[in-house]
Amino acid sequence: xxxxxxxxxxxxxxxxxxxxxxxxxVSFIVEVxxxxxxxxxxxxxxxxITCFGNVADYAxxxxxxxxxxGINGVLSAxxxxxxxxxxxxxxxxxxxxxxxxxY
Numbered sequence: 062x063x064x065x066x067x068x069x070x071x072x073x074x075x076x077x078x079x080x081x082x083x084x085x086x087v088s089f090i091v092e093v094x095x096x097x098x099x100x101x102x103x104x105x106x107x108x109x110i111t112c113f114g115n116v117a118d119y120a121x122x123x124x125x126x127x128x129x130x131g132i133n134g135v136l137s138a139x140x141x142x143x144x145x146x147x148x149x150x151x152x153x154x155x156x157x158x159x160x161x162x163x164y
Contacts (some may be wrong), residue, residue: 063127063134063135063136064133064134064135065132065133065134065135065151065153066131066132066133066162067091067092067093067108067110067131067132068093068129068130068131068132068161069091069092069093069094069105069108069129069130069132070091070092070127070128070129071089071090071091071124071125071126071127071128071130072078072089072091072092072107072126072131073089073090073126073127075087075089075121075124075125076088076089077117077118077121084113084114085113085114085117085118085121086111086113086117087110087111087112087116087117087120087121088109088110088111088112089109089110089120089124090107090108090109090110090128091107091108091110091132091153092105092106092107093105093106093107093108096155107149108153109133109152109153110134110153110154110155111152111154112117112154112155112158113154115160116155116156116157116158119158120121120158123158123160123163124158124160124163125163127163128160128161128162128163129160129162129163130158130159130160130161131158131159131161132153132155132157132158132159133155133156133157134153134155134156134157135154136151136152136153136154137151137152137153137154138150138152139151139152
């Protein structure tokens, strides 16, 4: 099953665009705490999240810098070719957002 669940804080602003067919796209960076080896150290990872349609509208209306958000979604495998070489990159697509707090 292809699914992920993250909880973290929104970093920076939200980027919005619309496809040629009128579908709204919103992307943003979320910072997520992760386990670290030392008990006094804090480690984080960042992920670019992409939302489409109603989820994108919800993100624009409810998220801002520092918002704590729960994200349920799927991973998508993107690929592109540059200089004759094919590159593969994962994309994190949000299917559901839950705002946990707004600062």
